[in-house]
Amino acid sequence: LESIRNTRALLPVFTKSEELLTHIDEHDVTICMAATGSGKTTQIPQLILDRWIERGDGAKCNIICTQPRRIAAISVAERVAKERGETCGRGTVGYQVRFESKPAEEHGSITFCTTGVFLRKMQSALQEANSRGNMDDVTHIIVDEVHERDVDIDLMLVVLKRLLGERRAQRKPIKIVLMSATIDSTLFRKYFPDEQG
Numbered sequence: 001l002e003s004i005r006n007t008r009a010l011l012p013v014f015t016k017s018e019e020l021l022t023h024i025d026e027h028d029v030t031i032c033m034a035a036t037g038s039g040k041t042t043q044i045p046q047l048i049l050d051r052w053i054e055r056g057d058g059a060k061c062n063i064i065c066t067q068p069r070r071i072a073a074i075s076v077a078e079r080v081a082k083e084r085g086e087t088c089g090r091g092t093v094g095y096q097v098r099f100e101s102k103p104a105e106e107h108g109s110i111t112f113c114t115t116g117v118f119l120r121k122m123q124s125a126l127q128e129a130n131s132r133g134n135m136d137d138v139t140h141i142i143v144d145e146v147h148e149r150d151v152d153i154d155l156m157l158v159v160l161k162r163l164l165g166e167r168r169a170q171r172k173p174i175k176i177v178l179m180s181a182t183i184d185s186t187l188f189r190k191y192f193p194d195e196q197g
Contacts, residue, residue, distance in 0.1 A: 004083050011039030017047050024048065024140075024175050028164055029192040032179045040179050041065075041144050042080050045110045048140055049092065052108070059107040065142040066118045066156070070097035072144075077102070077112040106137075115143075115152040122159050135163075140175045146188070147180040157191065164192075 008014070013034060024030050034040045045063050052061035067073040077095035081088040088094060089102025095112040096103065104111050113121075118141075125135040141160065146153060160176055167174045178188055 008039070008043065008083060011043055013039035013043045013047075017043075020044070021047060021051050024177060028168075028173065028175060029188075030175070030177045031183065031185050031188050032177055033183045033185060034179070034181065036181045041076055042083065044177065044179065045140075045142055046080060046084065049108065049110055052139075060139065061108055062106075062138050063110045063140040063142060064118060064121075064138055065110060065112045065144060066115050067112060068115055068145050068148055068150070068153070070100075070114050073097050073112040073114050074100070077110075080110060080112075115150075115156055119152060119156060119159065122156075122163070136170075136172060138174060140177065142177040142179060144179045146178045147183045161192065 013020070020030070020032065032040055032044065045065050048063060049058065049061050052058050065076070067076060073095050074097060077093055078088045081091065081093040084091065084093060086093060089104065092104055092109050093112075094102045094104030094109065096117050097114050098117060121135065141163075143153070143156065143160070146157075163174065164176065176192075
């Protein structure tokens with residue numbers, strides 16, 4: 001674990017961690033562009049959860065991280081769990097992909113899922129009043145590889161924009177982080193005007 005901690009500390013995302021976390025706290029939407037290998041996929045969810053734990057609000061922090069492919073969702077979840085000294089699905093880190101699920105704890109957790117699974121969760125939340133509570137507990141949604149711009153990701157951006165408005169009306173803020181190694185930030189700033197800095 002000490003070796004893993006030392007490796008994590010050398011990742012480029014750590015040099016900007018304070019600036020990034022402050023931006024996420026102060027804005028509804030954050031656009032994060034960082035090179036492949038910078039640590040954004042594995043570290044940003046952990047940095048957010050750790051910040052909430054430091055504040056004494058760890059049990060209230062529930063992060064969903066979307067990945068375009070199921071293999072990525074599973075492997076990243078297992079990597080993050082290992083970095084935290086846990087077994088995937090038996091602590092703060094879990095995943096949910098089609099036909100397979102290792103859920104994290106209900107409170108104070110990071111769940112990796114595919115874009116398709118996230119859209120199905122949102123569809124259920126919109127259709128069924130009982131399942132609405134599951135999405136109401138989510139504090140952060142991290143969309144990784146947002147530059148891929150396939151039909152699912154484009155649909156998810158539409159859903160997220162609607163969710164932002166609904167949560168704002170309910171006075172239950174939600175934070176959205178869009179991540180990519182290559183992102184047209186101008187395009188996304190136009191889509192989420194006045195939401196991010």
